[in-house]
Amino acid sequence: MLTGAGTSASRLGSPDLGLITLSEMHANASILASLDRSVPLIADADTGFGGPLSVARTVTAYIDSNVAAIHLEDQVVNKRCGHLQSKQLVSGEEFVTRIRAACMARDAAGRDIVIIARTDSLQSLGLDAAIDRLQSAVKAGADVAFLEGILTEEQGKRVCAQLAPTPCLINIVAGGVTPILSAQQASDLGFKIMIWPIMALTAVYNSVQSVMKELKETGLVAADTNGSGGIRDIFNACGMRECADFDARAGGSALGRL
Incomplete structure (x- = not known):
């Protein structure tokens, strides 16, 4: 939507x-x-x-x-x-x-x-x-x-x-x-x-408010205990694996190791 x-x-x-x-x-x-x-x-x-x-x-x-x-x-x-x-x-x-x-x-x-x-x-x-x-x-x-x-x-x-x-x-x-x-x-x-x-905008708003408050008060943002939301998770959600697979099938080698 x-x-x-x-x-x-x-x-x-x-x-x-x-x-x-x-x-x-x-x-x-x-x-x-x-x-x-x-x-x-x-x-x-x-x-x-x-x-x-x-x-x-x-x-x-x-x-x-x-x-x-x-x-x-x-x-x-x-x-x-x-x-x-x-x-x-x-x-x-x-x-x-x-x-x-x-x-x-x-x-x-x-x-x-x-x-x-x-x-x-x-x-x-x-x-x-x-x-x-x-x-x-x-x-x-x-x-x-x-x-x-x-x-x-x-x-x-x-x-x-x-x-x-x-x-x-x-x-x-x-x-x-x-x-x-x-x-x-x-x-x-x-x-x-x-x-x-x-729905997504509300979730992002609440999450950003929370981590910004944490950063302001503590000087850092603790790692997610569930181990999700890191940069690789975000890249994978955006299709990083699919990009690497396409590159390989086309004969490319630049994305062999990500």
Whole structure:
């Protein structure tokens, strides 16, 4: 999962307040999608970064980077994280135009990508209006419905029931407004897709905070008692053995001993 909040935090060092651009999001998506092509990547495409032509450009760029699915939302271009307050929305008609433009761009590319319609309207317009927006987006060609910022399990159950048979996605964000659910609980409510977009970012944040505190207070960072996380472990996670094997099979010798 490519998160806009995570991309903004990691590439810009900024909160998710609409500062990230298509170029930065696309660059991150390209890297993640190329790491293991057998793992499908769902990528945040924010608002599509403009009008219909900008949405089409966004979709085409993500398709060219082998992204499996994107979600497009109904906030204004100067958007913010879906789990913050006071989000501003475009009209329902403009949201549908974004989705239609995305589907048209997919058709023109002649290649597949899953279009996920996301609405942030629950907070300001209520559940009925949010469901109406998602139903309109599905009629315009969206493959998946995504109600952001669900507050209760009952809301989740209702959106899944009223959007059926269209699959619905639930977004679990640490510290966000949506209840933390297990995969089984989400499935029982009717959700077909579940994402945890800042799971890795949270883990890294907590770990770095811990070791930096240790370094500041003691002057060193003790070795991991489990013996993992050293430089060779990191290189191996990045494919060092596979690189050495490829080099050898091609007739190279430079990577014989690492």
